[in-house]
Amino acid sequence: MIRTDRTAERRIERNRQQLRPRTVRAEAIASAWSLLVCCARNEMPRMPAFLDHYRRLGVGHFLVVDNQSEDGLQDYLAQQPDCSSWLADGSYKASNFGMDWCNVLLAQYGVGKWCVTVDPDELLVYPHCEERDLHSLTARLEAIGQPSLFTVLLDAYGEGPLSQTTLTPGADPFAVCPWFDRFNLTQRFDAGTQSFWVQGGVRMRRFFADNPEQAPALNKVPLVRWASGLRYVSSMHHLNDTSLNCTVNGRADAVSGVLFHFKYVSLLREKASEEMVRGEHYAGSTEYKAYFEAGDVRLYDPEISLRYAGSSQLQRLGFMQAGTWF
Amino acid sequence: MVLSVESPTAAPGAPTPDDERLPRVAVLLLCHESPAQVAVTLRSPFFASADLKVYIHYDARRSEAEREALAALVPPEVQHAFIAERVACAWGDYTLVEATHRMLKAAIGDESFDPDYLLLSSASCVPIRPLSSLQEFLRRRDGIDFIQAVDVSRRSWVKGGLEKERYEFRFPFNFRTQRWAFESFTALQRRLGRRRQPPGGLRIHFGSQWFCLTRATAGSVAARLAEPALREFFAASWIPDEFAIQSLVMAAQRPERVAGHNLTYYEFDDQGRPLVLENGHFEHLLRQPFFFARKLSAHATRLADQIHEHVASPELDWSYFAHVGSPSGHYAKYLARALTVNISRSRVATQPEAWHGVMGLNERPYVLLYAASRRLAAAVARQMRRHDASLPAFDFVFDPLRLVPAQEAAAWRGIQCGMRARRDHDAAGFAHELIHLDPLHRTVMCVDPATPSWLRDFALWDEHATLVCCDPRGLGKLQRAEAALRDISAMEEAALFEQTVRAAGVPGWLPQDHFDQAQRESKHRCRILAVDAIAPGEADPTLQAVREAWQAVDARAYFAASEADARLRLFGDTSE
Numbered sequence: 001m002i003r004t005d006r007t008a009e010r011r012i013e014r015n016r017q018q019l020r021p022r023t024v025r026a027e028a029i030a031s032a033w034s035l036l037v038c039c040a041r042n043e044m045p046r047m048p049a050f051l052d053h054y055r056r057l058g059v060g061h062f063l064v065v066d067n068q069s070e071d072g073l074q075d076y077l078a079q080q081p082d083c084s085s086w087l088a089d090g091s092y093k094a095s096n097f098g099m100d101w102c103n104v105l106l107a108q109y110g111v112g113k114w115c116v117t118v119d120p121d122e123l124l125v126y127p128h129c130e131e132r133d134l135h136s137l138t139a140r141l142e143a144i145g146q147p148s149l150f151t152v153l154l155d156a157y158g159e160g161p162l163s164q165t166t167l168t169p170g171a172d173p174f175a176v177c178p179w180f181d182r183f184n185l186t187q188r189f190d191a192g193t194q195s196f197w198v199q200g201g202v203r204m205r206r207f208f209a210d211n212p213e214q215a216p217a218l219n220k221v222p223l224v225r226w227a228s229g230l231r232y233v234s235s236m237h238h239l240n241d242t243s244l245n246c247t248v249n250g251r252a253d254a255v256s257g258v259l260f261h262f263k264y265v266s267l268l269r270e271k272a273s274e275e276m277v278r279g280e281h282y283a284g285s286t287e288y289k290a291y292f293e294a295g296d297v298r299l300y301d302p303e304i305s306l307r308y309a310g311s312s313q314l315q316r317l318g319f320m321q322a323g324t325w326f
Numbered sequence: 327m328v329l330s331v332e333s334p335t336a337a338p339g340a341p342t343p344d345d346e347r348l349p350r351v352a353v354l355l356l357c358h359e360s361p362a363q364v365a366v367t368l369r370s371p372f373f374a375s376a377d378l379k380v381y382i383h384y385d386a387r388r389s390e391a392e393r394e395a396l397a398a399l400v401p402p403e404v405q406h407a408f409i410a411e412r413v414a415c416a417w418g419d420y421t422l423v424e425a426t427h428r429m430l431k432a433a434i435g436d437e438s439f440d441p442d443y444l445l446l447s448s449a450s451c452v453p454i455r456p457l458s459s460l461q462e463f464l465r466r467r468d469g470i471d472f473i474q475a476v477d478v479s480r481r482s483w484v485k486g487g488l489e490k491e492r493y494e495f496r497f498p499f500n501f502r503t504q505r506w507a508f509e510s511f512t513a514l515q516r517r518l519g520r521r522r523q524p525p526g527g528l529r530i531h532f533g534s535q536w537f538c539l540t541r542a543t544a545g546s547v548a549a550r551l552a553e554p555a556l557r558e559f560f561a562a563s564w565i566p567d568e569f570a571i572q573s574l575v576m577a578a579q580r581p582e583r584v585a586g587h588n589l590t591y592y593e594f595d596d597q598g599r600p601l602v603l604e605n606g607h608f609e610h611l612l613r614q615p616f617f618f619a620r621k622l623s624a625h626a627t628r629l630a631d632q633i634h635e636h637v638a639s640p641e642l643d644w645s646y647f648a649h650v651g652s653p654s655g656h657y658a659k660y661l662a663r664a665l666t667v668n669i670s671r672s673r674v675a676t677q678p679e680a681w682h683g684v685m686g687l688n689e690r691p692y693v694l695l696y697a698a699s700r701r702l703a704a705a706v707a708r709q710m711r712r713h714d715a716s717l718p719a720f721d722f723v724f725d726p727l728r729l730v731p732a733q734e735a736a737a738w739r740g741i742q743c744g745m746r747a748r749r750d751h752d753a754a755g756f757a758h759e760l761i762h763l764d765p766l767h768r769t770v771m772c773v774d775p776a777t778p779s780w781l782r783d784f785a786l787w788d789e790h791a792t793l794v795c796c797d798p799r800g801l802g803k804l805q806r807a808e809a810a811l812r813d814i815s816a817m818e819e820a821a822l823f824e825q826t827v828r829a830a831g832v833p834g835w836l837p838q839d840h841f842d843q844a845q846r847e848s849k850h851r852c853r854i855l856a857v858d859a860i861a862p863g864e865a866d867p868t869l870q871a872v873r874e875a876w877q878a879v880d881a882r883a884y885f886a887a888s889e890a891d892a893r894l895r896l897f898g899d900t901s902e
Binding site for chain 1: 595597599601602604605606607610623624625626628657660661664665669670671672674675676683684687739740744745747748751752755756759762763
């Protein structure tokens with residue numbers, strides 16, 4: 001059931017004004033079977049691999065909100081026939097960390113379609129994803145009456161220190177950052193959102209070892225069959241319809257996935273310095289403060305790190321499940 | 327099961343029927359999908375043969391333009407004919423039988439082709455064997471009709487819902503679009519008790535709609551479907567494609583000439599949902615002793631390519647002929663595991679209730695070491711690590727005051743002293759990770775019976791836990807109390823220190839007797855045993871390793887020599 005929140009709706013209405021269409025291919029959006037919505041700021045080094053990944057998964061059209069990029073993102077997107085873009089010059093923080101802009105686009109274009117909403121550093125993985133694209137996955141979800149996909153965010157990193165983990169445009173993030181923590185996940189059920197508050201991974205191990213309760217949430221719902229009135233509440237962690245927040249809970253036949261997170265690259269250090277000044281991120285950018293203070297860290301630990309070896313590995317480790325999707 | 331490998335080049339002396347002509351097959355193709363999707367199916371080399379002709383019924387809900395588009399997409403090497411008068415098919419009503427009837431008539435009346443068998447298929451069915459294999463199979467089973475047909479008067483076929491009512495009642499309303507009228511009219515007939523009888527005493531048999539019939543049987547079925555009384559009877563019933571042709575086949579053919587199964591592989595899950603064939607199912611399909619399979623996903627293009635390539639060349643092994651009609655069982659096993667085995671589930675976000683959290687999913691056994699003397703338990707764990715560094719044997723990882731993965735190092739097997747806050751943030755998750763740390767060896771941990779901890783309280787009631795007491799046999803209460811006090815910090819653990827001293831001086835249990843007391847009072851679900859109760863030939867390698875490590879440790883050295891000695895050390899006197 002959708003919960004209404006007038007304050008949030010008014011704020012979204014206000015922030016709608018900040019969205020200015022740049023290259024909008026309305027017909028392509030309307031005829032696309034599925035959409036991907038994301039908000040980007042100076043993410044050019046990630047864009048080619050990002051689009052590649054989701055094109056391979058069968059995404060129909062990309063809707064990108066550009067929050068004041070200065071790296072030629074607009075020109076690049078204008079050349080992609082399956083991309084539309086908007087400029088947003090307002091504050092990232094005041095727009096609920098970009099979520100308001102995404103919500104506006106989802107409400108306008110996404111209703112009735114399967115929509116992927118992710119950050120440019122997040123690549124979706126799910127059972128059988130090497131062989132079966134989002135057409136097959138969503139057909140399965142519809143067959144079993146599952147309207148959304150619960151995922152856990154899995155932080156990936158390289159073997160060397162951050163400064164030597166460079167993501168160049170076109171580089172495969174899975175090759176640059178093939179490692180992840182095989183354990184270190186904590187979870188708590190939260191009755192309010194009817195979902196699990198998942199934390200952990202390398203972030204908790206390295207940056208929040210002493211105050212795990214402050215580690216960022218790793219539960220996300222990046223794939224949703226969009227419906228009228230639906231809205232992401234805080235980042236992509238929750239929706240205003242709590243029945244969509246954790247569709248894997250209590251259902252042995254449900255499918256869940258993993259969002260690979262390629263944040264821990266050399267770009268992070270520049271971003272951390274910038275964000276220390278901007279303060280445009282969650283909780284006063286404490287997360288970025290931690291990154292800034294940690295310096296040029298090496299996240300790899302031979303006892304804890306595992307090299308990504310495909311979706312079946314993540315099922316074996318219990319990070320996600322195929323349910324009864326044979 | 328013994329697999330006899332049959333080869334197409336039959337062994338010398340093997341009996342071969344006189345008629346060397348391989349059977350000619352008419353494939354009746356029911357389709358409603360887009361022209362492009364139907365074309366994917368027809369692209370199979372299976373269909374490109376002089377011995378085969380496809381009769382295509384393209385649903386009348388598709389436009390004439392789409393039919394023409396489809397006609398243009400049929401590969402030129404596939405012999406085919408379109409049914410000119412198309413029916414708009416709807417699930418549940420007679421239209422599917424009507425469309426099938428039209429294809430039967432077209433194939434039987436086609437003098438240019440003259441089929442021996444008529445096989446019903448659809449655009450979401452895909453041939454998984456070369457035509458030559460099907461022909462050889464039909465030649466060997468000469469004259470058999472392949473259709474599922476269950477006598478409803480003897481055995482039920484429908485799982486839940488209407489069965490005999492499907493033909494005894496009339497169904498003028500559509501189940502999907504007029505649900506209320508459908509339900510009400512069914513209920514009304516049930517109340518009135520009006521039940522129709524099949525015309526001419528036809529015995530109703532149920533079964534899946536797919537078939538492969540001999541020409542003679544198909545001819546009889548087609549002729550009878552034209553009889554007005556039968557036609558009216560079936561047309562007023564519900565889902566007649568699951569009994570009309572089945573019953574007419576059984577009326578036309580001797581029972582022993584009907585195989586009771588068809589040649590198309592399909593499976594359903596526990597909820598009655600069909601298995602959809604996707605990319606990645608190629609190997610699985612080859613294990614199925616069938617000639618067709620459904621239902622092929624519209625997006626499984628790689629699977630379609632693989633299977634089309636497979637049917638392009640003759641098969642070398644026909645041993646599956648002996649099992650045609652029986653699925654391999656892999657899917658059923660997969661389903662059973664997914665629905666009942668905990669480790670097939672994600673450990674994230676699936677265990678809401680209860681304080682035991684994700685440990686509710688755990689099915690892996692683990693071993694806990696305890697002793698009155700903490701240092702003794704830790705010494706046994708350390709000895710295990712020394713003896714075999716691959717054993718995940720930990721010290722007191724759940725000690726509330728500190729996390730000690732191993733006394734000799736700040737980190738062991740990725741578990742670090744600094745993970746204490748994380749451990750307490752979600753203790754069940756931490757325990758689960760420890761227990762699943764090593765895929766080969768069981769995890770061993772030390773636990774202090776006197777100190778409340780998540781692990782101590784959980785393990786007592788966990789059937790997967792084995793608690794091993796490392797105290798040597800025959801110790802007195804004071805000996806154990808004195809040894810325990812050596813390791814308890816009077817500063818950090820003042821309460822426990824005091825409690826232990828007090829308990830030592832009066833009758834009753836020591837705090838260190840937590841597990842022994844539970845055992846005595848039968849208040850536990852875990853297994854509790856003394857280390858010297860582990861037999862020398864213990865089959866469990868983990869327990870065997872515990873036993874060997876304990877023997878290598880001088881356990882007596884952790885205790886006072888005698889009860890009197892302990893009293894002296896505890897209270898400064900030896901008097902009772």
